[in-house]
Amino acid sequence: MSRLNGADRPYDIVLYGATGFVGVLTAEYLDSHAPEGLRWAIAGRDREKLERLRERLTGEVGVVQADVSDAAALRELAGHARVLATTVGPYLTYGEELVAACADAGTDYIDLSGEPEFVDLTYVRHDARARETGARLVHACGFDSIPYDLGAHFTVRQLPEGVPLTVDAFVTADAMFSGGTFASALNQFARARQMAAAARDRNRHEPRLVGRRATAPTGAPRFAGEVGAWAVPLPTIDAQIVRRSARALERYGPDFRYREYAAVRHLPVALGGVAFAGAMMAAAQVPAARRWLSSRVAPGEGPGPEKRAKSWFSVRFVGEGGGRRVFTEVAGGDPGYGETAKMFAESALCLAFDALPPTAGQVTTAVAMGDALTERLRRAGITFRVAATR
Numbered sequence: 001m002s003r004l005n006g007a008d009r010p011y012d013i014v015l016y017g018a019t020g021f022v023g024v025l026t027a028e029y030l031d032s033h034a035p036e037g038l039r040w041a042i043a044g045r046d047r048e049k050l051e052r053l054r055e056r057l058t059g060e061v062g063v064v065q066a067d068v069s070d071a072a073a074l075r076e077l078a079g080h081a082r083v084l085a086t087t088v089g090p091y092l093t094y095g096e097e098l099v100a101a102c103a104d105a106g107t108d109y110i111d112l113s114g115e116p117e118f119v120d121l122t123y124v125r126h127d128a129r130a131r132e133t134g135a136r137l138v139h140a141c142g143f144d145s146i147p148y149d150l151g152a153h154f155t156v157r158q159l160p161e162g163v164p165l166t167v168d169a170f171v172t173a174d175a176m177f178s179g180g181t182f183a184s185a186l187n188q189f190a191r192a193r194q195m196a197a198a199a200r201d202r203n204r205h206e207p208r209l210v211g212r213r214a215t216a217p218t219g220a221p222r223f224a225g226e227v228g229a230w231a232v233p234l235p236t237i238d239a240q241i242v243r244r245s246a247r248a249l250e251r252y253g254p255d256f257r258y259r260e261y262a263a264v265r266h267l268p269v270a271l272g273g274v275a276f277a278g279a280m281m282a283a284a285q286v287p288a289a290r291r292w293l294s295s296r297v298a299p300g301e302g303p304g305p306e307k308r309a310k311s312w313f314s315v316r317f318v319g320e321g322g323g324r325r326v327f328t329e330v331a332g333g334d335p336g337y338g339e340t341a342k343m344f345a346e347s348a349l350c351l352a353f354d355a356l357p358p359t360a361g362q363v364t365t366a367v368a369m370g371d372a373l374t375e376r377l378r379r380a381g382i383t384f385r386v387a388a389t390r
Contacts, residue, residue, distance in 0.1 A: 160322030
């Protein structure tokens with residue numbers, strides 16, 4: 001079945017995990033920005049919580065109960081939606097059955113996963129089926145990894161075609177994280193070997209890129225004069241996502257390289273951040289320490305409205321190629337929650353309603369939605385701009 005045959009389904013969008021921290025923010029955003037005629041529903045395992053959330057929303061919203069452990073219920077849920085958006089993580093623990101259900105049903109799927117192992121596993125197990133049914137499986141549709149993926153795409157569009165290109169990204173932010181995000185990070189730190197094995201398995205299944213090259217090496221710490229800050233490499237999923245966009249789109253040129261850094265003004269702060277990350281990775285290897293860390297911030301908790309209102313992010317890109325150098329920026333407010341909910345909701349609306357290139361299987365935001373999603377986010381208040389060219 002093709003996704004084009006899904007018009008008879010009851011809902012354009014189903015938001016699964018709607019009563020979680022980011023789920024509530026996403027539901028509120030959809031409620032206040034729903035286009036006329038949008039048919040959507042909130043879903044999760046606790047009907048009472050869902051009903052309480054619906055009472056807070058102003059529009060007409062359906063309620064669907066489905067437990068993440070009930071494969072039959074998830075298959076039924078996928079069959080009722082054109083786009084299924086899920087906030088339920090850690091995705092490695094709770095996510096695969098829903099991906100499988102969407103791949104079988106020809107339902108477009110989006111999530112907020114920044115978990116490389118999960119994304120690689122779902123590629124190996126479900127990409128081929130999704131291509132058969134027409135389903136688009138789009139991971140990392142929040143702060144991981146839309147600003148980087150669409151930001152690199154936007155930067156490449158400012159550079160000459162048909163030549164080798166490089167893009168470096170430098171991230172600064174002032175924000176807090178939620179319990180769910182913290183739990184996902186700890187889970188990844190504890191599974192380094194499994195993550196590497198999943199990446200190798202994916203490499204064996206992915207088609208080889210012929211006649212072009214796209215790489216995303218881990219850069220070395222350095223002082224980056226182009227942004228006037230110390231650059232510390234970031235071990236996130238973002239670089240992998242950008243690399244996959246570059247592999248899929250010829251506009252990135254015959255030889256593309258992407259690197260990503262945290263931009264830190266003062267050297268002691270940069271060194272402290274590296275030390276803290278190393279300590280967290282070491283602690284995550286010890287079950288007792290991991291449980292203790294997990295108990296510090298419970299899933300479902302997150303920063304309050306006042307803190308979110310003061311939070312912000314900026315990703316500055318330096319792109320080079322064909323004798324041209326361009327400086328661009330993607331920026332917005334609270335990255336982990338307010339803007340993530342916005343990005344997530346707009347991604348679902350984009351898949352449901354916009355004229356997009358024909359794609360299927362596991363695809364990135366740049367490949368599936370590209371300019372259409374960039375323009376949606378611009379209208380929603382996220383900055384995409386060219387700062388300077390040389």
